Amino acid sequence: MSSTLTPLSEIADVLRSAQRIAIAAHVRPDGDALGSVMGLALSLRAMGKEVYALLEDGVPTNLAFLPEVATVLTPPYADFEIDVAVALDTATHERVGEHTKAALARAPFLIDIDHHPTNPGYGQMNHVDGTEPAVGQIVYNLLQAGGFPITDAVMQHLFTAISTDTGSFQYSSTNARTHQIAAEMLTAGLDTARLAQLLYQTHPARRLLLLRAMLNEMDIRAEGRIASWQFTRALMDEVQVQPGDTEGLIDTLRMIDTVVTAVIFEEMPDGKIRVSARSKDQRLDVSAVCGQFGGGGHRMASGARMKGPIQVAAETFLTALEHEVRRLA
Amino acid sequence: MSSTLTPLSEIADVLRSAQRIAIAAHVRPDGDALGSVMGLALSLRAMGKEVYALLEDGVPTNLAFLPEVATVLTPPYADFEIDVAVALDTATHERVGEHTKAALARAPFLIDIDHHPTNPGYGQMNHVDGTEPAVGQIVYNLLQAGGFPITDAVMQHLFTAISTDTGSFQYSSTNARTHQIAAEMLTAGLDTARLAQLLYQTHPARRLLLLRAMLNEMDIRAEGRIASWQFTRALMDEVQVQPGDTEGLIDTLRMIDTVVTAVIFEEMPDGKIRVSARSKDQRLDVSAVCGQFGGGGHRMASGARMKGPIQVAAETFLTALEHEVRRLA
Numbered sequence A, B: 001m002s003s004t005l006t007p008l009s010e011i012a013d014v015l016r017s018a019q020r021i022a023i024a025a026h027v028r029p030d031g032d033a034l035g036s037v038m039g040l041a042l043s044l045r046a047m048g049k050e051v052y053a054l055l056e057d058g059v060p061t062n063l064a065f066l067p068e069v070a071t072v073l074t075p076p077y078a079d080f081e082i083d084v085a086v087a088l089d090t091a092t093h094e095r096v097g098e099h100t101k102a103a104l105a106r107a108p109f110l111i112d113i114d115h116h117p118t119n120p121g122y123g124q125m126n127h128v129d130g131t132e133p134a135v136g137q138i139v140y141n142l143l144q145a146g147g148f149p150i151t152d153a154v155m156q157h158l159f160t161a162i163s164t165d166t167g168s169f170q171y172s173s174t175n176a177r178t179h180q181i182a183a184e185m186l187t188a189g190l191d192t193a194r195l196a197q198l199l200y201q202t203h204p205a206r207r208l209l210l211l212r213a214m215l216n217e218m219d220i221r222a223e224g225r226i227a228s229w230q231f232t233r234a235l236m237d238e239v240q241v242q243p244g245d246t247e248g249l250i251d252t253l254r255m256i257d258t259v260v261t262a263v264i265f266e267e268m269p270d271g272k273i274r275v276s277a278r279s280k281d282q283r284l285d286v287s288a289v290c291g292q293f294g295g296g297g298h299r300m301a302s303g304a305r306m307k308g309p310i311q312v313a314a315e316t317f318l319t320a321l322e323h324e325v326r327r328l329a
């Protein structure tokens, strides 16, 4: 179809000439998904456009403090009509969710803006740039390219997108432009410290209970090089887990200096076991191990779904992983 | 004496004309102390100067990965002679430590560069700016003002100073210039992600054991508004605690959304109990509560020393604190 790097000014032209626009992102939205959708939505609304922000799974509770998130729509969607649809931060069209995909299909024109390098470019217009640390950063550049309004509420969303997808400017995807944008937002008066406090320094007690359970139950093997944890439904029920509570737990396992790979096994409602694996060593490709169980992803961050029970899945996966770890040295 | 905001270009002139320079920072050095000292030292050495980096307590183990830290001197100091002395990040002259203060006194000229607003300006030349988030940021500005070399090693130290003193760009002290400097360093090729990984994502297993103990033992009272923990010598011995291991533990207590004040009680080798208190509510002044026990500090972060045993000290302090918390609402 078209190039996967349509200039942002051309995308801005299409959005400028549209009046009714739907914007969506992936299921189980994170900060970059929600922040990009609402950052773009609020800017376009400030231009007087009719904008529908669609999230199949709604707003995660830990991001509910952000402005105007009450305007996010979830299925079943009403019968609104749209001229242009935008999918953000979504590697495959299906990942917006079934109802959302159907709603986006009401427009004759789909714009796909993403930073997942595997994104095939499923829109009529695509801007897929795997070097960008966050879609929020692309959206900020898009708003500047179009001369679109960048209000305080827009900045709150886009800063959230950028900050969360870079681990507060810590991941290797962070580039000079990322910091330039933060500098511009501070100069424009954005209270980034308040956002950081709400994003990183405020958690429900539930989250500390989960962290405590993980530290009490974690399994360390292969001379401290593998750290893992089995997150059971029993604990989920006990703690009354909410979406967002588990974010970053795996990073705590990764922090141990001897660890080269960390894995969390999570019991899903359907009995399947969701495996999340991280590598800290470029030589250890966790996507290859996940691939053995029908999963995949990136070299350093990957996932799979396995059959339960959780103890059996964990032993099977960890045995395969340990085999790879032992080949390192 | 002189103004407390001598222009950085004048300080650069003094350093440029000196040949033998000693640079020191406060006892129990943190990232800003070590990073500022070594950032300035390595730049001046790159200009061919003879530079002595003095730290009364040496290099903390968690920062030992930084370049050239093996050149940091600790007491007893040899009989070197110096033309100019520099104290960085040190609110009172005494805080450099006894031996270091004596060594700095060998120079007829002391430059005091700091961001603690209480610093009286104890040098012949002083640059004390309480609006700066880190002394590392002042040193970076100083190097630019003087046209001094900013090598990769210099940047590693100054980035560490800036990043640690702003909690990875999260504290309210972070300003547009902070991000501009990070952008400049990335443009100059600094691998900030590697530094972040070493600073924040690598901890000895000991630290997770401490975190686990804290989560298992923490005391929550006053309807979840007070979180506290008693850090005993028994646990310190069991875990074989090293300097730096406990950094940030109190932030985890503060994270609980209901908490307005967090306190850690720590058994000292002399049997005294060190109290560290934090407030999350501008209306709750923890320095007033610490003042009741001979301590003090800032409104939001304060400390005291109490008589043991630790259980009695904790109950006494928490009773006084709860009294203040209950007055809030």
Ligand SMILES: [Mn+2]
Residues within 6 Å of the ligand: A032, A033, A089, A115, A133, A134, A135, A165
């Ligand atoms: Mn993203």
Ligand SMILES: [Mn+2]
Residues within 6 Å of the ligand: B032, B033, B089, B115, B133, B134, B135, B165
């Ligand atoms: Mn400092």
